[in-house]
Amino acid sequence: MQGIANSVLEGLRLVATLDLRLWEIVALSLEVSLSAVAAATLLGLPLGAAIAVGRMPGRRAVIVALNALMGLPPVVVGLAVYLLLSRAGPLGEFGLLFTPPGMVIAQTVLILPIVAALCRQSVEDAWREYEEQLRSLGVQGLRAALTLVWDIRFSLVTAVLAGLGRACAEVGAVIIVGGNIDGVTRVMTTTIALETSKGDLPLALGLGTVLIAIVFALNATAEVIRGAAQRRYG
């Protein structure tokens, strides 16, 4: 226990004395993950809500599939996206492999099911309350879905944060699709993996602590905003 604590402190000291490179890595990590969360939210909230209020055949199968996809292993997503974006693959002409946009795509694929599935559950619960009134007003389908998403937006923050947490935490997808290129596609998690594999554990621990601190800060900020907005709008 003492050894771990010492390593963490040593790591934080190393991190504090580290150069510009570290902050570039942190900035890139946030850019990639936040972009992926934005994309997954834009796509996932309407998708989850539409499934919640929809009445299509095979709906329950879709729900099961969506829930199952929440558990997609990041390395599998990374491999699939790698094969898609490779020059030898169907989307190769765009040259997205080993680039940050490629990493954003991979993370979006990874967290889209999480955002959509959690949204689906929340909207479905709300639909039970709102359904009769909305249908009485002639509102249904996609319009009802979007109305509900906006109305329960405060509880959907949790779904979005779940996606953010997964994106910030994962290594498998970004390392395969990004290539962990020094100065170009190296992010916090891949750096931690690299430093660990080099045996530089204190530095890895220091970076890990910084990563956790950042994720905590993001969550705390989201909670403050959510609480203030909820008080204002009821």
Place this chain on the structure above:
Amino acid sequence: MILPLRLEAVAFAAGGREIIPPLSLEVGAGASTIILGANGAGKSVLMRLMHGLLAPTAGRVAWQDADPKRVRRQQAMVFQRPVMLRRSAFANVVYALEAAGVRAGERRARALDALREVGLLGLAERPARVLSGGEQQRLALARAWALHPEVLFLDEPTASLDPSATREIEAVIRAFDASGTKIVMATHNLGQARRLGDEVLYLHQGRLVERAPVERFFKEPSSAEAAAFIKGELPWV
């Protein structure tokens, strides 16, 4: 005009149980119609069948107008518990107008007019969900008022409210009636039925057992079930 409404051998079954056996009736314009019955008699189901929230398992619900959009827009319904969006009172009314296809330029004026009619103008900017039960129900009526519907369905609108809030709601219902809106209201409050209704449809175990003008119904009910109900002796179904 979407009235009169004709129910042709409309039946409704759920969970293996027949809740409404085949029922035929015609609801015309003018008289305020009260649907009376004990709890579980099928009042709410009947209202939802008429309003189109439930599809009958047999028979046909036929309005005078064939256009489904017009049919939808000429009706409004107020439920026992009002459901408001997380927005201001004003925004909730505007939402209904928007859904009904009212032009953007007209929405603001109509919403304010409706809020004024129910006495909520001062609370227009308040988040709807922080209003009291009575205020929210008045807001639900304002939302319906703004739509100027031909028919207003009310499903036990004051069952959850205290007497003073109930009085306020009844005043608004009277205003609707005075403005020409057809009222169809389910209630088990006999005094309210007498105050607001012109005719009574009495349901017993899903069957329409009696239909009569309100005063005759209360003074000389022609069915045994209705008589027992009025005497307050009817057991819970």
Place this chain on the structure above:
Amino acid sequence: MGLKRFAFALLMLLTFDLGAQERFITVSSTTSTEQSGLFKYLLPLFTAKTGIQVRVVAVGTGQALDIGRRGDADVVFVHAKPLEEKFLAEGQGVKRFDVMYNDFVLIGPKSDPAKVGGTKDIVAAFQNVKAAQAPFVSRGDKSGTHFAELELWKAAGIDIAKDKGSWYRDTGQGMGPALNSAAAMNAYILSDRGTWLSFKNRADLVISVEGDRRLFNQYGVMLVNPEKHPNVKKEMGQAFVDWVISPEGQKAIAGYKINGEQLFFPNAR
């Protein structure tokens, strides 16, 4: 088609303004080479001279060559001559040049259960490790180091696939993680000198055997064939290949030291 290009440009613009304008090449190489720190030292020299940024994707040898086969890299820079020649024979590379060599060392526990410490014969050492059934960690990941290890077992007359016992730990990991495992298990492991010199988590491990010629690890560089992969940046890629085998590049390679020790020995012809 125009719509696709527009969407792509929009994506780049919205997310990152990266790479679209810069002059860069992609080089696929191995984790052990990158972790030795060579690239951090060497590549800025090339960029300063030519203005070409070099992006290194560091993976296992097998994957590095595979990346070349898919046309996802412009240059391949690995250390597994038989595999490189196969790559050439497939028509995937233009020409192979020797660049430099480093060496492998046999790392082992201070307690030296196989009694090989300080000896010079690597093949005999491998035989002794097996005879003593001393714990031995293998990378098992089709890397250059892994192949070198397999060649040594063969040279020792041991069919390792058949004769391995529980003393032989096939981990499927990169050099660093494998060294971590060896440190934890107090086992023998074949490592490249560079990764060992940078490795900080040594526990009770030391160099047991070094200097045998059979431990030398030859690096080769190849331009990926632009005829098979039209997207390859052939002028810039060729510029890199040319520089690395030029007297200037070779001198730069020799100049890289860890703790005052030279790691790579240039031998381009």
